[in-house]
Amino acid sequence: MNFNENLEIKRKEAESIVKSFLPEADGYNAKVKEAMDYSVNAGGKRLRPILMKESYKLFGGKDKKVEPFMAAIEMIHNYSLVHDDLPAMDNDELRRGKLTTWKKYDECTAILAGDALLNYAFEVASEAFDLVNDLEGYMEVAKAIKVLSTKAGINGMIGGQAADIEAETCANVTEDMLLFIHKNKTAALIEASMMIGAILGGASPKDVSDMERAAKNIGLAFQIQDDILDITSTQEELGKPIGSDEKNNKLTYVKLHGLEESREQVKALSEEAITILEDIADANRADGSFLMTLVETLINRSK
């Protein structure tokens, strides 16, 4: 089985785990439940739950306690898209070729469905407590919930989104601010995914911190590659309009450092991430080959 077939199997597996945690769309609040379902089932690469599961396996994790967190991180990712698409935010009518949640239903339902998905993420994550039975198990799940809430919140993803909106009306966006946005808006949930996988797999604090560093590199490299493709790719290859950063007068890493240095930076960040993952895989005598290929594929993608 080649990498792409394997990835597709893992994507489907992650998707079915996420779906299994969604509430039944019945009762007087059925419309918002339907909108939650619509938002989560609108497709996507399911990258975060896959990264979490693979990180979990790197540390020998085998049982089901990672599954509630796989669902939770995907719900948080999806609620952020539902709210980002709102008219008061990015005012997007299409995502992945389908109507966005507010366009399919209405603004009010989309606001509530986003709130419900964010809240439900913590409801689902705390179900993991039912799958452990000793102090060590409780401590791991508690630590995972802390990481999930911190990385998703005002000092993580929401903070990055808040700064990104500030930057749009800001005359002087500095490199420091740009890195703050990338680190939080893009990297924080990837960090959460890989750290939670590690924590539930029983990783040491040092290993969790190494996974955080690898994930941060992956997130930053992913974002810079995105900016590079916005310039070098064709609309056909990318499947979405190119040059949008230029058009929106958006400061990017590429604008600050040029294409060549940006490509070198992507290479340096990804090599460091791979080295960290290799060391951890070796130390745990684990097969990290799928995870490392996934990281390389993500970063070196041409679309």
Place this chain on the structure above:
Amino acid sequence: MNFNENLEIKRKEAESIVKSFLPEADGYNAKVKEAMDYSVNAGGKRLRPILMKESYKLFGGKDKKVEPFMAAIEMIHNYSLVHDDLPAMDNDELRRGKLTTWKKYDECTAILAGDALLNYAFEVASEAFDLVNDLEGYMEVAKAIKVLSTKAGINGMIGGQAADIEAETCANVTEDMLLFIHKNKTAALIEASMMIGAILGGASPKDVSDMERAAKNIGLAFQIQDDILDITSTQEELGKPIGSDEKNNKLTYVKLHGLEESREQVKALSEEAITILEDIADANRADGSFLMTLVETLINRSK
């Protein structure tokens, strides 16, 4: 010290605990942090954290582990107000005599500040794990997080809000639907407050379930009293326009059952709640007098 002085002291104490958990408003995401702060500091009775603390004390709770949850429940209550006030929802420009968050800042900032408060509630609540050190302590905090997320979510407060919005465009609102809305939109966070206080105080599952029943009665009685006052009170007494339910053609308990039966229902619900609380106070040899007076005051209020 009379009841009202005592209540004011407890309100201030709850407020200072909630404030102590808010993030510092600095950095590139300062605006959203400011908006979180503005929303939480716009006043309010701090009823939910007070009910939580008094329930905690009823079961002999003495230490600080209840405090993160007091902050969390108030953050959840406040995020729900921030999102409810949005133009796409109730489109309110004033709350407690001050500009609503979206009006003070902008819609985008209010959406993010609401998201950030909801997320931060779980971040703060999970800090309670740092205040326990054995399996029993972890199990209590885990149970409290489950109750918080369930009562706040799609099968609790958000579900009630979703049904309330459905009801606005629904030709035939049944009594069953009306009770669903009241139980979830109004009672669910009161249930969470009193159950979490009990759980952290070490209450038995039966006692937690009794507290849930008392809280449900309190929430329903509070809501029916609200509907009664909307008819019987004067605008001067109530401090807000009266007759708004009639004007909005809103189905209320009073419309279904008339004033007399509604008053009897408030009396029956509150008496049952007080009896439950009395029994629990007796069994725990605790002084529940403040809590019971608070409940009576809330339910029998004339404004």
